[in-house]
Amino acid sequence: xxxxxxxxxxxxxxxxxxxxxxxxxxxxxxxxxxxxxxxxxxxxxxxxxxxxxxxxxxxxxxxxxxxxxxxxxxxxxxxxxxxxxxxxxxxxxxxxxxxxxxxxxxxxxxxxxxxxxxxxxxxxxxxxxxxxxxxxxxxxxxxxxxxxxxxxxxxxxxxxxxxxxxxxxxxxxxxxxxxxxxxxxxxxxxxxxxxxxxxxxxxxxxxxxxxxxxxxxxxxxxxxxxxxxxxxxxxxxxxxxxxxxxxxxxxxxxxxxxxxxxxxxxxxxxxxxxxxxxxxxxxxxxxxxxxxxxxxxxxxxxxxxxxxxxxxxxxxxxxxxxxxxxxxxxxxxxxxxxxxxxxxxxxxxxxxxxxxxxxxxxxxxxxxxxxxxxxxxxxxxxxxxxxxxxxxxxxxxxxxxxxxxxxxxxxxxxxxxxxxxxxxxxxxxxxxxxxx
RNA sequence: UGCUCAGUAGCUCAAUGGCAGAGCAUUCGGCUGUUAACCGAAGGGUUGUAGGUUCGAGCCCUACCUGAGCAGCCA
Numbered sequence: 001x002x003x004x005x006x007x008x009x010x011x012x013x014x015x016x017x018x019x020x021x022x023x024x025x026x027x028x029x030x031x032x033x034x035x036x037x038x039x040x041x042x043x044x045x046x047x048x049x050x051x052x053x054x055x056x057x058x059x060x061x062x063x064x065x066x067x068x069x070x071x072x073x074x075x076x077x078x079x080x081x082x083x084x085x086x087x088x089x090x091x092x093x094x095x096x097x098x099x100x101x102x103x104x105x106x107x108x109x110x111x112x113x114x115x116x117x118x119x120x121x122x123x124x125x126x127x128x129x130x131x132x133x134x135x136x137x138x139x140x141x142x143x144x145x146x147x148x149x150x151x152x153x154x155x156x157x158x159x160x161x162x163x164x165x166x167x168x169x170x171x172x173x174x175x176x177x178x179x180x181x182x183x184x185x186x187x188x189x190x191x192x193x194x195x196x197x198x199x200x201x202x203x204x205x206x207x208x209x210x211x212x213x214x215x216x217x218x219x220x221x222x223x224x225x226x227x228x229x230x231x232x233x234x235x236x237x238x239x240x241x242x243x244x245x246x247x248x249x250x251x252x253x254x255x256x257x258x259x260x261x262x263x264x265x266x267x268x269x270x271x272x273x274x275x276x277x278x279x280x281x282x283x284x285x286x287x288x289x290x291x292x293x294x295x296x297x298x299x300x301x302x303x304x305x306x307x308x309x310x311x312x313x314x315x316x317x318x319x320x321x322x323x324x325x326x327x328x329x330x331x332x333x334x335x336x337x338x339x340x341x342x343x344x345x346x347x348x349x350x351x352x353x354x355x356x357x358x359x360x361x362x363x364x365x366x367x368x369x370x371x372x373x374x375x376x377x378x379x380x381x382x383x384x385x386x387x388x389x390x391x392x393x394x395x396x397x398x399x400x401x402x403x404x405x406x407x408x409x410x411x412x413x414x415x416x417x418x419x420x421x422x423x424x425x426x427x428x429x430x431x432x433x434x435x436x
Numbered sequence: 437u438g439c440u441c442a443g444u445a446g447c448u449c450a451a452u453g454g455c456a457g458a459g460c461a462u463u464c465g466g467c468u469g470u471u472a473a474c475c476g477a478a479g480g481g482u483u484g485u486a487g488g489u490u491c492g493a494g495c496c497c498u499a500c501c502u503g504a505g506c507a508g509c510c511a
Contacts, residue, residue: 031471031472033466033469033470033471033473034467034470034473035468035470035473035474036466036468036470037467037468037469037489038467038468038469038470039470040469040471040473041472044472051470051471053468053470056466056468057468061468067463071462072461073468085469087469087470088469088470088471088472089471105499106462107446107461107462109446109447109461110447111446111447111448111460111461111472112446112460112461112472113448113459113460113461113472114447114449114460115447116447116448116503116504117503117504118504119447120444151495157440162505163446175511189510189511194506206499213509213511215508215509216437216507216509217508217509217510218504218506218507219505219506219507219508220505220506221510221511222509222510222511223511227511228511243437248509253485265460303508305510307508308506308507345451350511358510359510360511361511362510362511365459387491406511407510407511409511411509411511421511427505432502432503432504
């Protein structure tokens with residue numbers, strides 16, 4: 001009895017347990033409806049939600065009183081028989097024979113009505129229990145698993161890169177500074193430079209961890225702490241890099257479509273747009289992208305980097321992610337190699353997600369010549385002594401190599417079809433958000 | 437950092453410069469089939485803060501605080 005028959009709601013909806021079986025479920029009250037001698041308890045247990053019907057003549061007055069007084073998000077144990085019923089949400093319910101309260105919740109703040117973003121973010125630790133947030137977290141989990149499976153299946157080695165770093169990686173964005181004994185350390189804004197060292201040791205590597213940027217961004221596309229996966233491959237050029245990235249994105253999206261159909265349905269995602277995400281992706285040279293922007297009616301000066309409206313104009317032309325390559329070297333990072341045939345262009349590529357979700361991938365072939373790289377460091381006013389170890393990679397068996405970074409939250413936001421990056425991570429960190 | 441908008445009950449929102457309101461949540465009562473259940477009742481307010489205009493300010497003006505959206509930065 002009891003624990004021996006304990007099951008998860010998931011087991012019931014997957015038909016792993018026969019109709020009529022007596023089971024025990026443990027979870028929290030999602031919602032309740034009562035009707036005199038009948039109480040409907042919506043139980044959630046992390047794997048799903050199921051309706052439990054408590055009928056007064058069956059359980060008796062005392063136990064019915066318990067069921068009738070359970071408040072939203074209280075925890076309880078329920079025992080009863082699985083019953084197929086058209087009237088129950090999902091087609092199955094539990095006909096309850098026993099209810100045991102574990103803990104009564106008092107005044108749960110998130111009611112089954114609408115709430116504003118500030119209130120929900122203040123209650124993020126509770127908001128995660130809601131149906132949509134639950135679905136997003138499950139999709140995020142699958143995205144992360146797909147990322148690891150993809151690289152592991154292709155012989156990549158995970159190389160963890162440090163979070164405390166001595167200096168700027170790219171020298172562009174603002175870094176978080178922290179005390180490090182009697183000196184300063186900075187929180188990593190990218191693991192790329194270390195991943196390059198890893199690639200020279202292990203051939204094909206990826207790093208995957210949190211990154212930190214102290215930019216005072218206040219848009220729905222920015223977090224100060226976000227997760228990024230960065231593959232780096234020795235002997236790959238720009239075009240190998242593009243192929244890797246498009247196969248990678250296809251794998252992630254198709255995996256989510258296959259394994260998280262139910263969650264995408266809860267989020268009311270139009271999956272036909274995701275089904276298009278198959279390699280090869282359209283490839284657009286920077287100068288061609290400039291033409292597209294101008295044709296869309298936006299003013300644009302060649303040589304500039306793209307702004308958010310420019311990216312939207314480009315991606316609007318395609319039904320799948322689009323690769324933009326050969327950006328002006330002047331607007332890109334110091335470590336990117338230039339194209340010998342177009343010396344003012346970097347061997348760089350960005351991937352823009354469809355439906356206006358913007359840049360989700362940024363990558364390049366790296367500069368592999370010692371003297372050129374040293375010159376770039378000086379041109380960008382970076383201290384060469386901080387990069388001595390990085391320059392060593394060009395002194396001892398330098399090879400062409402390339403890699404890219406994929407933003408996990410932007411990818412999750414796009415796949416889920418949601419409006420805010422802050423919902424794509426359990427506890428977002430933003431300029432005005434450090435709690436909970 | 438700049439521009440725009442917002443702040444009224446625990447939450448979401450109303451209120452022409454003239455008595456501070458509703459729905460949800462909470463408490464109590466009613467109902468065997470509810471689907472964000474429904475019906476009846478009750479409690480719940482220093483209208484973000486400080487000042488100003490006015491016979492009278494939630495509403496108009498000034499400053500500040502807090503947040504949101506957009507831009508820049510980027511993934």
